[in-house]
Amino acid sequence: xxxxxxxxxxxxxxxxxxxxxxxxxxxxxxxxxxxxxxxxxxxxxxxxxxxxxxxxxxxxxxxxxxxxxxxxxxxxxxxxxxxxxxxxxxxxxxxxxxxxxxxxxxxxxxxxxxxxxxxxxxxxxxxxxxxxxxxxxxxxxxxxxxxxxxxxxxxxxxxxxxxxxxxxxxxxxxxxxxxxxxxxxxxxxxxxxxxxxxxxxxxxxxxxxxxxxxxxxxxxxxxxxxxxxxxxxxxxxxxxxxxxxxxxxxxxxxxxxxxxxxxxxxxxxxxxxxxxxxxxxxxxxxxxxxxxxxxxxxxxxxxxxxxxxxxxxxxxxxxxxxxxxxxxxxxxxxxxxxxxxxxxxxxxxxxxxxxxxxxxxxxxxxxxxxxxxxxxxxxxxxxxxxxxxxxxxxxxxxxxxxxxxxxxxxxxxxxxxxxxxxxxxxxxxxxxxxxxxxxxxxxxxxxxxxxxxxxxxxxxxxxxxxxxxxxxxxxxxxxxxxxxxxxxxxxxxxxxxxxxxxxxxxxxxxxxxxxxxxxxxxxxxxxxxxxxxxxxxxxxxxxxxxxxxxxxxxxxxxxxxxxx
Amino acid sequence: xxxxxxxxxxxxxxxxxxxxxxxxxxxxxxxxxxxxxxxxxxxxxxxxxxxxxxxxxxxxxxxxxxxxxxxxxxxxxxxxxxxxxxxxxxxxxxxxxxxxxxxxxxxxxxxxxxxxxxxxxxxxxxxxxxxxxxxxxxxxxxxxxxxxxxxxxxxxxxxxxxxxxxxxxxxxxxxxxxxxxxxxxxx
Numbered sequence: 001x002x003x004x005x006x007x008x009x010x011x012x013x014x015x016x017x018x019x020x021x022x023x024x025x026x027x028x029x030x031x032x033x034x035x036x037x038x039x040x041x042x043x044x045x046x047x048x049x050x051x052x053x054x055x056x057x058x059x060x061x062x063x064x065x066x067x068x069x070x071x072x073x074x075x076x077x078x079x080x081x082x083x084x085x086x087x088x089x090x091x092x093x094x095x096x097x098x099x100x101x102x103x104x105x106x107x108x109x110x111x112x113x114x115x116x117x118x119x120x121x122x123x124x125x126x127x128x129x130x131x132x133x134x135x136x137x138x139x140x141x142x143x144x145x146x147x148x149x150x151x152x153x154x155x156x157x158x159x160x161x162x163x164x165x166x167x168x169x170x171x172x173x174x175x176x177x178x179x180x181x182x183x184x185x186x187x188x189x190x191x192x193x194x195x196x197x198x199x200x201x202x203x204x205x206x207x208x209x210x211x212x213x214x215x216x217x218x219x220x221x222x223x224x225x226x227x228x229x230x231x232x233x234x235x236x237x238x239x240x241x242x243x244x245x246x247x248x249x250x251x252x253x254x255x256x257x258x259x260x261x262x263x264x265x266x267x268x269x270x271x272x273x274x275x276x277x278x279x280x281x282x283x284x285x286x287x288x289x290x291x292x293x294x295x296x297x298x299x300x301x302x303x304x305x306x307x308x309x310x311x312x313x314x315x316x317x318x319x320x321x322x323x324x325x326x327x328x329x330x331x332x333x334x335x336x337x338x339x340x341x342x343x344x345x346x347x348x349x350x351x352x353x354x355x356x357x358x359x360x361x362x363x364x365x366x367x368x369x370x371x372x373x374x375x376x377x378x379x380x381x382x383x384x385x386x387x388x389x390x391x392x393x394x395x396x397x398x399x400x401x402x403x404x405x406x407x408x409x410x411x412x413x414x415x416x417x418x419x420x421x422x423x424x425x426x427x428x429x430x431x432x433x434x435x436x437x438x439x440x441x442x443x444x445x446x447x448x449x450x451x452x453x454x455x456x457x458x459x460x461x462x463x464x465x466x467x468x469x470x471x472x473x474x475x476x477x478x479x480x481x482x483x484x485x486x487x488x489x490x491x492x493x494x495x496x497x498x499x500x501x502x503x504x505x506x507x508x509x510x511x512x513x514x515x516x517x518x519x520x521x522x523x524x525x526x527x528x529x530x531x532x533x534x535x536x537x538x539x540x541x542x543x544x545x546x547x548x549x550x551x552x553x554x555x556x557x558x559x560x561x562x563x564x
Numbered sequence: 565x566x567x568x569x570x571x572x573x574x575x576x577x578x579x580x581x582x583x584x585x586x587x588x589x590x591x592x593x594x595x596x597x598x599x600x601x602x603x604x605x606x607x608x609x610x611x612x613x614x615x616x617x618x619x620x621x622x623x624x625x626x627x628x629x630x631x632x633x634x635x636x637x638x639x640x641x642x643x644x645x646x647x648x649x650x651x652x653x654x655x656x657x658x659x660x661x662x663x664x665x666x667x668x669x670x671x672x673x674x675x676x677x678x679x680x681x682x683x684x685x686x687x688x689x690x691x692x693x694x695x696x697x698x699x700x701x702x703x704x705x706x707x708x709x710x711x712x713x714x715x716x717x718x719x720x721x722x723x724x725x726x727x728x729x730x731x732x733x734x735x736x737x738x739x740x741x742x743x744x745x746x747x748x749x750x751x
Contacts, residue, residue, distance in 0.1 A: 163669040
C-alpha cells in the first residue's frame with residue numbers, strides 16, 4: 001500500500017478532489033432547485049426533472065471551465081517552470097494533462113446526457129400543462145403572463161407551440177442542439193482508432209470546440225428556467241396554491257411574477273477561454289517568427305532520417321522537451337511535434353525526422369531537392385514544451401527506457417549529461433544512469449548509435465566508464481542475424497551497433513533488472529523514465545510499485561512517462 | 565498518415581447515433597410523451613443501427629482493432645453480402661431510418677446525428693471504400709519447425725582434412741564423400 005501511495009498517491013488525490021467538487025456541485029444545485037421556495041410553482045409543473053436538469057448544468061459549467069486548461073501547452077510549461085522549487089511529484093502530474101482532458105470530457109458527455117434527458121421531460125411537461133392536461137394549478141400557472149410577456153412561468157406561450165418548435169425558436173434550445181451536435185462529432189472523431197490512424201480527421205473536427213464554446217456562452221441567455229420573484233404583498237405559494245381563482249383579487253395572493261435565472265456559464269468559462277486565446281495567439285506569433293538553419297544543417301542519413309539543426313532568437317530549451325514544427329510550404333495548418341535531440345548546452349536545437357507519413361515524406365523530398373548550400377524551407381517553431389524527462393537530473397539514479405523511436409528524448413538527456421560531466425557541473429546530482437533501448441530493428445536509428453559511440457568514448461577517456469550502463473534489446477531478430485552474431489561473438493564491439501555493449505535479443509526481463517538495481521542502490525531514489533508504448537508503460541508502472549519499499553533504507557522507484 | 569478512410573469515422577458516428585436514438589426512444593416511451601409511437605420506432609431503429617454498426621470494418625492499411633466481442637456480429641453482418649458491404653446502401657439505409665426520428669423532440673438529436681453519419685458514409689462510398697469483415701487470421705504464416713534429427717550423423721567428427729579423406733575399405737558405399745585418391749583394402 002505504502003509503495004503504491006509513493007507512486008500514485010497524488011494523482012488519485014487530485015482525482016478524488018475533482019470528483020468531490022463535481023459531487024458537491026451536483027448535490028448543492030440539486031437541492032437548491034429541489035427545496036428552494038422560488039421554484040415551488042416551477043417544480044409543480046416540472047417535478048424533479050427541474051433539479052435533474054439544473055444539477056448537471058452546474059457540473060457542466062465546472063467541467064467546461066476545466067477542459068481547456070490541460071490543452072494550454074504553454075501555460076503548462078509555465079506552471080512546470082514555476083514549480084521547479086516544489087518537488088517533482090507535483091510536476092509529474094502535469095504530464096497526465098491529456099488523460100485529465102479525456103476524463104473531463106467523459107464527465108461532460110455524461111452530464112450532457114442527463115441534462116438533455118431532463119430537459120426533454122421539462123419541454124413535454126410545459127407543453128402538457130399549457131394544454132391543461134394536468135391539474136388546475138398547472139394550467140393556471142401556464143396561462144400566467146403579463147402583456148409584455150416578461151413575468152410568465154411557462155415558456156410555451158401559445159397552444160400551437162410544440163416542444164420541437166420551442167427548441168428551434170428559443171436561444172437555449174437552438175444553441176443546445178448545436179453545441180450537443182458539436183460535442184458528439186468531437187467525441188466520435190476522437191476515438192482511439194480515428195485519432196491514431198486518421199489524425200487530420202480528429203484534429204480538424206476537434207476545432208468544433210469553437211462552436212461549442214460560442215454556443216455555451218449564449219446557452220443561458222434565454223433565461224428559460226424561471227423562478228418566482230418577490231411581489232408586494234408577497235405571494236406565498238404555500239397558502240395560495242389551492243385558491244387559483246382568487247389570485248389577484250385577494251389581499252394576500254397577488255398574481256405571482258416569474259423571471260429567468262441569471263446566466264452563469266459565461267462566468268465559468270470566460271477565464272479559460274481568454275487563456276486559450278492567448279495560447280493560440282502565442283502560437284500565431286511563433287508562426288510568424290523566423291527560424292534560421294544552422295550552416296551545416298541538413299544531413300540525410302542512409303535510412304532517410306533528416307536532421308534539422310535550427311536556431312531561433314530567445315529560444316531556450318531543456319532536456320527531453322519537444323517542439324511543434326510547421327512548414328508553410330507543405331501545409332499552413334499542420335503542426336507536428338518532434339522531440340529535440342540536442343542538449344541545452346548547445347547553441348542550436350536539433351530534431352531528427354524519420355520518414356513516417358505524408359508530411360515527413362514531403363519535407364524530406366523538399367530537402368533532397370534543395371541545391372547545395374541553400375537554406376532549408378521556411379519553418380515555424382512552437383515550443384519548447386516540457387515533459388517528464390526534464391526531471392532526470394533530480395534523481396540520483398536514473399533508469400531510462402526508450403522503445404523504438406522513443407529513444408529520441410533520451411538522446412538529449414545523454415548529450416546533456418555528457419556536457420554537464422565535462423564541465424563538472426555541480427548541479428548534476430545524477431550518479432548513475434541505466435539506459436535500456438528496446439527496438440525492433442536498429443538500422444533506422446544509426447544516428448542514435450553514433451551518439452552513443454561518441455558518449456562511450458568520452459566517458460572512458462574521462463575515467464567514468466561506469467557512469468552510464470546501457471543495454472540494447474533487439475526484439476525483432478531472425479536466424480541470419482543470430483548466426484552473424486554468433487560468428488562475431490568474440491569481437492570487442494557489437495556487430496549491429498558497433499558499440500562496446502553487446503546487443504541483447506528478445507525483451508528484457510524486468511524483474512531481474514529491477515532487482516539488480518534495487519540491490520545495488522539501497523537508500524537511493526530511482527527515477528524510471530519511459531518513452532514508449534502504453535503496454536510497456538503499464539508493465540513498468542507495476543514493477544515500479546512492486547520494487548519500491550517504504551523503508552527509507554531501501555530503494556524507491558518513481559515512474560515517469562513521456563507521451564506521444 | 566496515408567489516405568483517410570472516412571468509413572471508420574462514419575462507423576463511430578453511426579454507432580453513437582444508434583445509442584442516442586435508442587436513449588431518446590427509451591425516454592420518449594418511458595415518459596409516454598405525445599406521439600410516443602415515434603419513440604417506440606426510435607428504440608427499434610436504435611437497436612438495429614447499433615447491431616449493424618457494432619462490428620467494425622477492416623482497414624485497408626495497417627492493423628484493424630476489433631470491438632470487444634464483435635466476432636459473432638461480424639458473421640451476422642457479413643451474411644447479408646453486398647447489402648452490408650456497400651457503403652452507398654448504408655448511407656441510404658441510415659438516411660431512411662433517421663427521417664421518422666425528426667417528428668419528435670426526444671429523438672431529434674439521434675435523427676440529426678444519424679443523418680450526419682449517413683453523409684460521412686456517402687463520402688466514404690464516393691471515395692470507393694467498402695466494408696470488409698475483420699476475421700481471425702489463420703496462423704499459417706509461421707514456418708513449420710523442421711523435424712528433429714533422430715538419426716546419427718553419417719560422417720561424424722572428427723573429420724580428417726579433405727585430401728586425407730578416404731573411405732573405409734569395408735564399407736565403400738556407406739561413406740558420404742568421394743575418395744580423392746583411389747584406395748584399396750589392405751592386403
